[in-house]
Amino acid sequence: xxxxxxxxxxxxxxxxxxxxxxxxxxxxxxxxxxxxxxxxxxxxxxxxxxxxxxxxxxxxxxxxxxxxxxxxxxxxxxxx
Amino acid sequence: xxxxxxxxxxxxxxxxxxxxxxxxxxxxxxxxxxxxxxxxxxxxxxxxxxxxxxxxxxxxxxxxxxxxxxxxxxxxxxxxxxxxxxxxxxxxxxxxxxxxxxxxxxxxxxxxxxxxxxxxxxxxxxxxxxxxxxxxxxxxxxxxxxxxxxxxxxxxxxxxxxxxxxxxxxxxxxxxxxxxxxxxxxxxxxxxxxxxxxxxxxxxxxxxxxxxxxxxxxxxxxxxxxxxxxxx
Numbered sequence: 001x002x003x004x005x006x007x008x009x010x011x012x013x014x015x016x017x018x019x020x021x022x023x024x025x026x027x028x029x030x031x032x033x034x035x036x037x038x039x040x041x042x043x044x045x046x047x048x049x050x051x052x053x054x055x056x057x058x059x060x061x062x063x064x065x066x067x068x069x070x071x072x073x074x075x076x077x078x079x080x
Numbered sequence: 081x082x083x084x085x086x087x088x089x090x091x092x093x094x095x096x097x098x099x100x101x102x103x104x105x106x107x108x109x110x111x112x113x114x115x116x117x118x119x120x121x122x123x124x125x126x127x128x129x130x131x132x133x134x135x136x137x138x139x140x141x142x143x144x145x146x147x148x149x150x151x152x153x154x155x156x157x158x159x160x161x162x163x164x165x166x167x168x169x170x171x172x173x174x175x176x177x178x179x180x181x182x183x184x185x186x187x188x189x190x191x192x193x194x195x196x197x198x199x200x201x202x203x204x205x206x207x208x209x210x211x212x213x214x215x216x217x218x219x220x221x222x223x224x225x226x227x228x229x230x231x232x233x234x235x236x237x238x239x240x241x242x243x244x245x246x247x248x249x250x251x252x253x254x255x256x257x258x259x260x261x262x263x264x265x266x267x268x269x270x271x272x273x274x275x276x277x278x279x280x281x282x283x284x285x286x287x288x289x290x291x292x293x294x295x296x297x298x299x300x301x302x303x304x305x306x307x308x309x310x311x312x
Contacts, residue, residue: 013229016189065146068139068175070182070231 001046002079007067008039081309083109083125088144093130100286104302114147124309125162126153128169140225141171150176163278170280179280181230187263191224196261198269199249205276206308210300217297219283221261226282228264245270
């Protein structure tokens, strides 16, 4: 089973990297960009087909390592 | 005094820490590999040195914080044992949950490598007895992610309990967060744990100990530790 974990900064946390990217896009003349926030994507392959177990394992992975929940939130998506 | 300096893949200031402990505190530190499960018998101070453990992959300090030895460090801290984390060591302590908050990218996105002025916030801890409260000391920093931040509740607790160890200060002793090297909230350069036995700080006191090299304002921290651990 394949899953994608998306880790992003909480909205209250400043993202200077996102701001710099936003500025660069503007200077490249890319139109209509209002704001950019940078995050991380993890593509994870899981053994077996038990969706509930996979959700549990990925939550565990995020809480233990993939995200720092002081500043980040995460979301899990499964490939259909 | 029996210090253990933990070595992670990518640590690079462990010998600086060893040298400071030797020269200033007169100790014989043991360097302990991160994959070990136990600290040397009788260890009374654990130092997590600066560097770039695991190349700062994922988040700085995140992977080192999950190393085998960290369970032993956690147990040592829970017993009241002293733990000092410098730079990457501070990041590791935050990631390991031994200190609250987190160190994020410097506000101006630049790696800063220079001397800063620190204000010593209290001189009654095992790490700072050799300083005076409010004293300004010159210590170098070298980091790209030293911008300390914490949840509002945690920050209120840290400030309320007087757990800020050092703040980035101006020459007149005032704190100006916009003027600091990294944008850290309230100018925080280092914090203590609840019981004041764990200290994490971004600046490098171990690099300002020898007059041949420059200022020696870092000696006070190691003198304090030597004094605290001799008395114990």
